[in-house]
Amino acid sequence: MSEHMVVQEVATRDGFQIEPVFVETAEKIRLIDALAAAGFSRIEVSSFVSPKAVPALSDAAEVFAGIARRPGTIYVALVPNPKGAERALQARVDEINLVASVSETHNRANMGMTPEASIEGFGRIMETVRGSGVSVNATVATAFGCPFEGDQPADKVLAQVERYRALGVDGVTLADTTGMANPRQVAGLVERVLPALGADRLTLHFHNTRGLGLANVLAAYQAGARRFDAALGGLGGCPFAPGATGNICTEDLVSMAHEMGLATGLDLDALLALARDLPRLVGHDVPGQVARAGRPSDLHPAPPLKAA
Numbered sequence: 001m002s003e004h005m006v007v008q009e010v011a012t013r014d015g016f017q018i019e020p021v022f023v024e025t026a027e028k029i030r031l032i033d034a035l036a037a038a039g040f041s042r043i044e045v046s047s048f049v050s051p052k053a054v055p056a057l058s059d060a061a062e063v064f065a066g067i068a069r070r071p072g073t074i075y076v077a078l079v080p081n082p083k084g085a086e087r088a089l090q091a092r093v094d095e096i097n098l099v100a101s102v103s104e105t106h107n108r109a110n111m112g113m114t115p116e117a118s119i120e121g122f123g124r125i126m127e128t129v130r131g132s133g134v135s136v137n138a139t140v141a142t143a144f145g146c147p148f149e150g151d152q153p154a155d156k157v158l159a160q161v162e163r164y165r166a167l168g169v170d171g172v173t174l175a176d177t178t179g180m181a182n183p184r185q186v187a188g189l190v191e192r193v194l195p196a197l198g199a200d201r202l203t204l205h206f207h208n209t210r211g212l213g214l215a216n217v218l219a220a221y222q223a224g225a226r227r228f229d230a231a232l233g234g235l236g237g238c239p240f241a242p243g244a245t246g247n248i249c250t251e252d253l254v255s256m257a258h259e260m261g262l263a264t265g266l267d268l269d270a271l272l273a274l275a276r277d278l279p280r281l282v283g284h285d286v287p288g289q290v291a292r293a294g295r296p297s298d299l300h301p302a303p304p305l306k307a308a
Contacts, residue, residue, distance in 0.1 A: 003261060003262050003263065004226065004262060004263045004264070004265075005221065005226060005227075005228065005257045005262045005263070005264050006041065006042070006226055006227040006228070006264075007040070007042075007227075007228055007229075007230050007250060007253060007254060007257075007264055007266060008040070008041075008042035008043070008044060008076070008203065008227065008228070008229050008230070009035050009040050009042070009043045009044065009230065009231070009232060009250055010044040010205075010229045010230065010231050010236070010247060011031075011231040011232040011233065011235045011236070011247075011250070012028055012031060012032055012035075012043070012044065012045055012046060012063075013044040013045060013046050013047050013057065013076075013077070013078055014044065014229075014231055014235070014236040014247060015231045015232070015233070015235025015236040015246070015247065016028070016056050016057065016235070016282075017047065017054050017056050017057055017236075018056070018236065018237055019056055019235070019282050020283075021282055021283045022055070022056055023056070023281050023282065025059045025062050025063055025066065026066075027281055028046075028059070028063050029063055029066040029067050031232075031274065031281070032045055032063070032067050032075075033067055033068050033070075034270070034274055035232070035274065036067075036068075036069075036070040036073045037070070037270070038266055038267045038270040038271055038274070039264075039265045039266040039267055039270075040073060040266065041072060041073055041074060041265065042073070042074045042076060042095075043073060043074070043075055043076065044076040044077070044078065044097065044229075045060070045063060045064060045067070045075050045076060045077055045093075046059075046060035046063050046064070046077055046078075047060060047077060047078035047079070047080075047084075048060050048061075048077055048078070048079050048080075048084035048085070048087040048088045048091070049078070049080050049084060060077065060087070060091065061087060061090070061091050064077070064091035064092065064093065065091065074094040074095050074135075075093055075094045075095075076093065076094065076095045076096070076097055076137070077091070077093045077095075077096055077097070078096070078097045078098075078099065079096040079097065079098060079125060080098075080099075080111070081121060081124075081125065082121075082124050082125050082127075082128045084125075085125045085128040085129055086128060088129075088134070089128070089129065089132055089134065093134060094134065094135065095134060095135040095136065095137060095170075096125070096129065096134060096135075096136055096137070097136075097137045097138070097139060097173070098122050098125060098136065098137070098138040098139065098169070099111075099138075099139040099141050099175075100115045100118035100119055100122070100138070100139070100140070100141065100160070101115060101118075101140075101141040101142045101146070101177070102115060102140050102141065102142055102143055102146075102152050102156055102157050102160050103115075103141075103142040103146030103148065103149050103152055104149070105146060105148040105149050106141065106142045106146045106147070106148060106149070106177070106178075107141070109148075110141070115160070119160070119163050119164075119167075122138065122164075122167055123167060126167050126168060126169075135170040135171070136168075136169045136170050136171075137169060137170060137171040137172065137173060137203070138164040138167070138169045138171075138172055138173070139172070139173040139174075139175050139205065140157055140160050140161060140164075140172065140173065140174050140175060141175045141177045142175070142177045142178060143157045143174040143175055143176065143177075143189065144174070144176040144180050144181035144185060144186065144189070145176075145178060145180030145181065146178065146180075147178045147180070154188065154189055154192055157174070157189060157193070158192060158193060158196075161193055161196065161197070162196070165196065165197075170201065171197075171201040171202070171203060172193075172197055172201065172202060172203070173202075173203040173204070173205050173229065174189065174190075174193065174202070174203070174204055174205065175205035175229075176204075176205065176206045176207055176216065177205075177207065178207065178209065179206075179207035179208060179209020179210050179212075179213070179245065180209070180210070181206065181212065181216050182212060182216070183212065183215050183216055183218070183219035184219070186204075186216045186219040186220050186223070187219045187220065187222065187223040190202070190204070190219075190220050190223040190224060190225050191223050191224070194223070194224050194225065199224055199225060199226040199227070200226070200227075202225055202226075202227060203227040203228065203229060204216075204217070204220045204225050204227070204228050204229070205228075205229040205247070206228070206229075206247070206248045207236070207237065207245065207246065207247055207248065208234060208245060208246060208247070208248050208249070208287070209237075209245045213247075213248035213249075214248060214252065214253060214256055217248065217253060217256075218256075221262075228248070228253065229247065229248075230247060230248045230249065230250040230253045230254075231246060231247035231248070231249065231250060232249075232250045232251065232271065232274060232275050232278060232288075233246075233249060233250075233251075233275045233278040233286030233287070233288045233291070234246040234247060234248065234249035234252070234286055234287040234288045235247065235278070235282070235286060245287065246286075246287060249275075249287065249288040249289065249290075250271060250275075250288075251268065251271040251272055251275050251288055251290050251291055252288055252289050252290050254266050254268050254271060255268060255290045255295055255296070259296060268295065272290065272291050272295075275288050275291040276291050
């Protein structure tokens with residue numbers, strides 16, 4: 001396979017959704033336009049969920065209306081139900097993302113229903129978007145473990161992938177929603193899922209809860225995966241996962257890829273500038289490392305020699 005990596009930016013949805021400070025609509029639009037200018041081919045912009053449930057994303061329609069759409073960039077929205085799908089179509093999204101946990105306990109906590117009920121609802125969403133030209137991605141959340149039930153068997157994950165394929169989705173994401181994955185587990189699951197989907201239809205979504213985010217990316221890449229979600233500054237986290245921290249950090253991932261000779265099509269300097277501005281938007285420091293330490297190629301003057 002070619003030496004490249006596709007990075008989908010999710011900070012403006014997955015990151016901002018749990019921030020206690022509302023990021024102003026104009027700031028979201030400015031950031032999304034800057035991310036597109038930095039080279040992203042895929043940006044998860046927002047979510048058409050109930051404003052009461054997720055007030056941080058209550059301006060989804062306004063954000064989609066305000067962005068300057070860059071040719072070649074796919075603008076994505078998370079959609080929970082047919083009503084959300086209708087709103088997404090009105091906003092002219094390019095792709096919708098559906099999410100159901102493979103863990104029943106987590107799905108009940110997150111969605112208020114069983115995974116089976118969620119997937120049944122996805123069928124109605126597919127009817128809503130059919131013929132619109134909008135593509136559909138479906139996410140298997142807690143694919144690498146649930147904080148309430150523990151390990152989720154690979155056969156169970158594959159069965160959910162097959163249910164998604166039967167619905168006619170265009171792509172599937174395997175999500176380490178709660179940061180429980182390890183590299184060997186990741187490689188094994190990717191090797192089983194990849195033949196059914198192909199690298200252009202499979203996305204991996206990792207969290208860095210236990211410090212293994214980039215190691216898991218590398219394991220997935222070596223197993224044949226090529227598409228990965230990441231959040232600028234490492235923003236995000238699952239509100240239904242005790243102790244969970246954010247997504248893998250976009251600029252850290254891109255720095256690693258470039259150091260390894262993997263093309264991403266992204267402007268790392270632009271990403272670092274945007275990441276360094278994030279504390280102003282969200283009101284707190286963010287966990288990204290490269291924005292703090294600099295790129296490995298950023299050299300420093302030698303210290304003065306000590307007198308003999």
